[in-house]
Amino acid sequence: xxxxxxxxxxRQLNVLQKDAITELMNIGVGHAASTLxxxxxxxxxxxxxxxxxxxxxxxxxxxxxxxxxxxxxxWMGFRGGFEGNTSLIFPTDSANxxxxxxxxxxxxxxxxxxxxxxxxxxxxxxxxxxxxxxxANMLNAALSYTVPxxxxxxxxxxxxxxxxxxxxxxxxxxxxxxxxxxxEGNILLFFKVASFEQLLISIDRELAI
Amino acid sequence: MxxxxxxxxxxxxPTGILAINGDAEVVLWNRMLEHWTDRTREEMVGKGLFDxxxxxxxxxxxxxxxxxxxxGPPVIFSPQLHHHLIPCPLPDGSxxxxxxxxxxxxxxxxxxxxxxxxxxxxxxxEKYRFATTELEEELRHSQLLEREKDLLxxxxxxxxxxxxxxxxxxxxxxxxxxxxNQTGWGPDELKTIAIYDTLFATPETxxxxxxxxxxxGEIWQGRQNIMCKDGHSFTASITIAPIFNDQQxxxxxxxxxxxxxxxxxxxxxxxxxxxxxxxxxxxxxIAHDFNxxxxxxxxxxxxxxxEVRDMPKTADRMKKIQAITQEAAEIVKQLLxxxxxxxxxxxxxxxxxxxxxxxxxxxHSVPENINIRCDFESxxxxxxxxxxxxxxxxxxxxxxxxxxxxxxxxxxxxxxxFALNPETDAVHIRKHPVLRHxxxxxxxxxxxxxxxxxxxxxxxxDPFFSTKQLGSGLGLAMVMGCIRHHQGIIDVESSTANGTTxxxxxxxxxxxxxxxxAHESAEHAGVTILLVDDDDxxxxxxxxxxxxxxxxxxxxxxxxxxxEVFASKPEAWDIVITDMxxxxxxxxxxxxxxxxxxxxxxxxxxxxxxxxLVIEDTRKMENTILISKPFNPExxxxxxxxxxxxxx
Numbered sequence: 001x002x003x004x005x006x007x008x009x010x011r012q013l014n015v016l017q018k019d020a021i022t023e024l025m026n027i028g029v030g031h032a033a034s035t036l037x038x039x040x041x042x043x044x045x046x047x048x049x050x051x052x053x054x055x056x057x058x059x060x061x062x063x064x065x066x067x068x069x070x071x072x073x074x075w076m077g078f079r080g081g082f083e084g085n086t087s088l089i090f091p092t093d094s095a096n097x098x099x100x101x102x103x104x105x106x107x108x109x110x111x112x113x114x115x116x117x118x119x120x121x122x123x124x125x126x127x128x129x130x131x132x133x134x135x136a137n138m139l140n141a142a143l144s145y146t147v148p149x150x151x152x153x154x155x156x157x158x159x160x161x162x163x164x165x166x167x168x169x170x171x172x173x174x175x176x177x178x179x180x181x182x183x184e185g186n187i188l189l190f191f192k193v194a195s196f197e198q199l200l201i202s203i204d205r206e207l208a209i
Numbered sequence: 210m211x212x213x214x215x216x217x218x219x220x221x222x223p224t225g226i227l228a229i230n231g232d233a234e235v236v237l238w239n240r241m242l243e244h245w246t247d248r249t250r251e252e253m254v255g256k257g258l259f260d261x262x263x264x265x266x267x268x269x270x271x272x273x274x275x276x277x278x279x280x281g282p283p284v285i286f287s288p289q290l291h292h293h294l295i296p297c298p299l300p301d302g303s304x305x306x307x308x309x310x311x312x313x314x315x316x317x318x319x320x321x322x323x324x325x326x327x328x329x330x331x332x333x334x335e336k337y338r339f340a341t342t343e344l345e346e347e348l349r350h351s352q353l354l355e356r357e358k359d360l361l362x363x364x365x366x367x368x369x370x371x372x373x374x375x376x377x378x379x380x381x382x383x384x385x386x387x388x389x390n391q392t393g394w395g396p397d398e399l400k401t402i403a404i405y406d407t408l409f410a411t412p413e414t415x416x417x418x419x420x421x422x423x424x425x426g427e428i429w430q431g432r433q434n435i436m437c438k439d440g441h442s443f444t445a446s447i448t449i450a451p452i453f454n455d456q457q458x459x460x461x462x463x464x465x466x467x468x469x470x471x472x473x474x475x476x477x478x479x480x481x482x483x484x485x486x487x488x489x490x491x492x493x494x495i496a497h498d499f500n501x502x503x504x505x506x507x508x509x510x511x512x513x514x515x516e517v518r519d520m521p522k523t524a525d526r527m528k529k530i531q532a533i534t535q536e537a538a539e540i541v542k543q544l545l546x547x548x549x550x551x552x553x554x555x556x557x558x559x560x561x562x563x564x565x566x567x568x569x570x571x572x573h574s575v576p577e578n579i580n581i582r583c584d585f586e587s588x589x590x591x592x593x594x595x596x597x598x599x600x601x602x603x604x605x606x607x608x609x610x611x612x613x614x615x616x617x618x619x620x621x622x623x624x625x626x627f628a629l630n631p632e633t634d635a636v637h638i639r640k641h642p643v644l645r646h647x648x649x650x651x652x653x654x655x656x657x658x659x660x661x662x663x664x665x666x667x668x669x670x671d672p673f674f675s676t677k678q679l680g681s682g683l684g685l686a687m688v689m690g691c692i693r694h695h696q697g698i699i700d701v702e703s704s705t706a707n708g709t710t711x712x713x714x715x716x717x718x719x720x721x722x723x724x725x726x727a728h729e730s731a732e733h734a735g736v737t738i739l740l741v742d743d744d745d746x747x748x749x750x751x752x753x754x755x756x757x758x759x760x761x762x763x764x765x766x767x768x769x770x771x772x773e774v775f776a777s778k779p780e781a782w783d784i785v786i787t788d789m790x791x792x793x794x795x796x797x798x799x800x801x802x803x804x805x806x807x808x809x810x811x812x813x814x815x816x817x818x819x820x821x822l823v824i825e826d827t828r829k830m831e832n833t834i835l836i837s838k839p840f841n842p843e844x845x846x847x848x849x850x851x852x853x854x855x856x857x
Contacts, residue, residue, distance in 0.1 A: 122287035145282040
């Protein structure tokens, strides 16, 4: 995975903190991958998460997606001890393949209808809950969540949804792949700067860094 | 605990809402759910969710529900993966398709279930999917049909056979390229043409009967002359099939037409060749028998002449009989030439000088008012053949030309000799593919006479066919036989406007010095002769004839007898004269056996019925000569003496 973080704010995370967040993400994604494996029966490959501080201008560095490429996205907001949102993104053909693998129903149309979108929302819900449930448990944080939402939008719009102006946010990102199905997706965790310090405190406290 | 009263609005939304507390007991059950499940709020509130719906005990449901009850993130159960969470029957017995979202309501410590009924959307989506699939299938099918149609149209348009589609009356609606190429018509010119009344019609026939056949649903096949735009016609093989619509009504005819004019020409040529071969066999057989009779007649006449030397009147009549017999022999010789059975004395000679000499001869053989012009390409054109036979054949053509120019004031005969030219002789090469192989000289004789009427053009080479009052009908038959005998080709072009041209294509050989036969004078002395023939009418007069020439003659009546006689004293014989075709053992085999005893014995084959192969075999044998019956007694005597002297 290519680094998305070249902002000067990167320096605000020391190596230990960065490793802790990476580990946090890694455990959460690992839990989610295990759930997905149970669901579809195929091996899930995971790439080590990357943690970076980014601004809106950095969205184009999130390769391999094109800026205007239509992506299938499941989005869920959270607030409480720290605030942000988490997204699962797939290229639409990967989303279609995944749904076909889960339901056995073929559909080559590029856009998902409501039923197939509902399926993807549930899959995203399982994965994101796995990530967020783990993180909340590990950090002993009481979080409240929005109801997961399915959207088809570009990477730029996903970034816009998470940025106010050109502020800096922390992005933890991991890529997973189901090679047998040629499906690839990304799990993105955006933490708003306002809650960033609180997150670090929670990490310091709970993980004793 | 019943908290429904705290949320009255929830009874007025088209969503099923239920809530459970931390012990999974139902605390809220809205009106929509009452309606969907037929379970009342009173019945459900206070009841354990897993007791009311035991199927939710399954880990896939229970674990995720408990996750929410523990304050975890919301959980979604999608209709495609689970169909429903709370079974809600529809009037038709099926269950409502549900999207269920479960969220933790921290303020009330409740898990709130929001149940959306997606049955109608599901149905519509399925219907849309089905319609889309059907449409896509229809589109694919339509594209496939379109491609097939295009392919079929291209195949028909580019097919080698002509394809025509007409309405039932024969009015043309479609023609492919092959038809336009074959007939010379343009596509727009055919739109108003009724094919059966015009293109297929001839003065002799109409197409009415065939149309009746097509009307009854049968396919018609046959040959038909097709009229082209320029007025000429050609023979085509035609298949016409009726096309019926779904109501079994005849709507069109499809006509497949193949130009078979070349095939017809080949068939005609084959038929003509068969006829010629039959004539050749017939003529050859008659000539052979007649020749034997003549041989006897010549011998007897010769002897009778000697016996009546002192009776001048009788002797004179006998000489006339001899002369008439020789004329008859000449006719038979022509017949044999036609039948390719006559004896051929082959020599190598340059065709160029031969034709030049012939042209001089031709000048003397036609009336003075006919002009003879020559056009000879440079070159020798070495040739192997019988110059006498060839000269006779050319004279026959010249005589015919002269006859055609009888009433002409500006009569002219052109004699030309050229090398075969692939461009200018293309018509002949196409007609006779053999001309593509080997080298040929093209000898042509043209007259500007009245031409040969088309009606008789095919028959001019038939023996006994003549338009002249006193013609034997053998002249051109002999020409045909001679040219074929020389492995040549003969073609005739003729029209009333341009006269007649005979094209003779003769195979030339690699250039060598042409040989000329040496003339040797005979030295007369009596020799011992073994004379073999199965026909007494030939045998006896020939023996008397030879004896009259001071020769000693011993007779044998077939090959076997000859071998026995010869073997009794092989050294006693100076020469053997034998017939070729005999019962028991033929002359060739008999002479081979005799040569085993006397390899140097000279042999004369006297025959009127030789096969080409046999002739070829005799040529390979040394000191052997083939002569035709009837033979001239003096010439035979000279030949005997020459061969005996050569042996010595």
